[in-house]
Amino acid sequence: MKRLFALLATFATVLGLTAAFSPPAVAATGCKVDYTVTSQWTGGFQAGVKITNLGAPVTGWTLAFTMPAAGQKVTQGWNATWSQSGSAVTVVGVDWNRTLATGAAADVGFTGTFTGANPKPTAFTLNGVACTGSLEEPPPVPVDGTPVDVNGQLHVCGVNLCNQHNRPVQLRGMSTHGIQWFDRCYNAASLDALADDWKSDLFRIAMYVQEDGYETDPAGFTGRVNDLVDMAEDRGMYAVIDFHTLTPGDPNFNLERAKTFFASVAARNAGKKNVIYEIANEPNGVSWSAVKNYAEQVIPVIRAADPDAVVIVGTRGWSSLGVSDGSNESEVVNNPVNASNIMYAFHFYAASHKDNYRAALSRAASQLPLFVSEFGTVSATGGGAMDRTSTTAWLDLLDQLKISYANWTYSEAPESSAAFKPGTCNGSDYGSSGVLTESGALLKSRISTPDSFPTS
Ligand code: IDC
Numbered sequence: 510m511k512r513l514f515a516l517l518a519t520f521a522t523v524l525g526l527t528a529a530f531s532p533p534a535v536a537a538t539g540c541k542v543d544y545t546v547t548s549q550w551t552g553g554f555q556a557g558v559k560i561t562n563l564g565a566p567v568t569g570w571t572l573a574f575t576m577p578a579a580g581q582k583v584t585q586g587w588n589a590t591w592s593q594s595g596s597a598v599t600v601v602g603v604d605w606n607r608t609l610a611t612g613a614a615a616d617v618g619f620t621g622t623f624t625g626a627n628p629k630p631t632a633f634t635l636n637g638v639a640c641t642g643s644l645e646e647p648p649p650v651p652v653d654g655t656p657v658d659v660n661g662q663l664h665v666c667g668v669n670l671c672n673q674h675n676r677p678v679q680l681r682g683m684s685t686h687g688i689q690w691f692d693r694c695y696n697a698a699s700l701d702a703l704a705d706d707w708k709s710d711l712f713r714i715a716m717y718v719q720e721d722g723y724e725t726d727p728a729g730f731t732g733r734v735n736d737l738v739d740m741a742e743d744r745g746m747y748a749v750i751d752f753h754t755l756t757p758g759d760p761n762f763n764l765e766r767a768k769t770f771f772a773s774v775a776a777r778n779a780g781k782k783n784v785i786y787e788i789a790n791e792p793n794g795v796s797w798s799a800v801k802n803y804a805e806q807v808i809p810v811i812r813a814a815d816p817d818a819v820v821i822v823g824t825r826g827w828s829s830l831g832v833s834d835g836s837n838e839s840e841v842v843n844n845p846v847n848a849s850n851i852m853y854a855f856h857f858y859a860a861s862h863k864d865n866y867r868a869a870l871s872r873a874a875s876q877l878p879l880f881v882s883e884f885g886t887v888s889a890t891g892g893g894a895m896d897r898t899s900t901t902a903w904l905d906l907l908d909q910l911k912i913s914y915a916n917w918t919y920s921e922a923p924e925s926s927a928a929f930k931p932g933t934c935n936g937s938d939y940g941s942s943g944v945l946t947e948s949g950a951l952l953k954s955r956i957s958t959p960d961s962f963p964t965s
Pocket residue numbers: 720755790791827856858883889890891892917922924926
């Protein structure tokens with residue numbers, strides 16, 4: 510017997526089959542791969558790979574595939590451990606997605622480079638079994654309950670926003686305009702429409718500090734923010750309390766106001782599960798170290814009153830992770846805010862901010878927890894033509910990376926970033942095609958698709 514084994518082993522080695530004598534990988538009897546290039550630019554691209562296990566449940570998986578063209582290289586992957594040797598790419602599931610029941614899927618993705626052509630990869634295998642499955646995708650099963658019912662208290666886990674089941678979630682929703690100007694747009698009917706018709710998961714409350722905002726009436730604005738938090742909570746939506754600093758761009762200008770404001774709203778809302786604090790909308794004209802210093806003074810004030818809420822920290826260059834100031838995410842990666850359970854804001858305006866911003870977000874997404882707490886479909890002025898192509902590329906990327914977002918604005922402001930036509934807020938219709946702008950119609954179509962929040 511021993512002799513036979515040795516003989517077989519020798520024979521196998523000659524044939525290059527030593528792996529046959531290793532402990533068997535957990536077998537899958539079938540699989541399906543959906544490969545989608547979500548965005549492509551000169552010499553670079555981003556792709557999503559959805560792996561569906563059609564075989565027996567697996568407790569660990571390795572996806573392998575071949576890059577057909579010589580210049581195709583994976584530069585950065587996410588939601589798995591990625592490696593490449595020549596044309597062979599290997600993708601190994603990580604802690605939270607390595608178990609796949611029959612029919613379950615894992616979403617992974619990567620950014621890559623290419624020279625010349627960028628053909629679709631071939632020869633996908635899952636644990637060594639060819640992925641030839643072509644079962645129709647079942648439509649996502651809408652879960653019962655509101656976003657807050659299903660997800661409960663959120664927290665940051667790794668680079669993701671996670672729900673009460675410790676699973677990554679993406680929240681999709683809308684931001685108010687400045688509540689000092691468009692308060693009339695936030696009432697029972699508009700919040701009902703946002704929750705029921707738009708099926709929004711979150712509502713960002715943009716409380717400007719200057720420009721006739723908070724500084725003119727701290728008690729009044731604090732009260733109004735709290736009322737809007739309650740209105741969101743009543744409808745099962747998350748509320749982002751946005752301390753909307755903009756001009757001046759150094760958040761330290763408002764440090765004392767921020768401490769006063771957040772001490773108050775954090776104490777008042779500590780018992781709620783739906784509140785996320787955003788401490789500085791868009792730092793600009795200021796160094797990252799100054800923003801970090803501000804954050805490290807404001808976050809403890811929030812934690813003292815509300816220890817478990819997620820906090821979003823603005824980033825340099827109008828929350829572009831420094832990109833709009835000629836820097837990039839490395840200044841944050843190398844010098845992160847000294848606090849836990851925080852995310853970093855990334856803002857973009859689709860007609861102004863394109864491939865290099867998408868590339869920065871893609872790189873940063875595997876290293877930093879990111880939250881797109883504001884973006885527009887138009888130019889950074891809030892006006893100009895809607896850029897459908899760029900907006901779609903952005904939203905596909907955010908969906909792929911499970912990055913939460915809020916769109917500027919759920920308002921009737923006379924500018925193309927607003928979702929409603931002027932005059933809408935005099936009425937009670939906040940959802941039909943007659944009241945929506947081009948941007949509003951696009952956002953409603955994106956936000957209202959079923960959520961697929963993990964429930965266990
Ligand atoms: C814009 C509003 C506009 C207002 C202006 C000044 O759309 O009506 O006059 O602010 O307050 C941001 C800011 C956000 C801007 C928006 C569009 O966070 O306050 O709103 N924008 O310019 N960053 C990038 C773009």
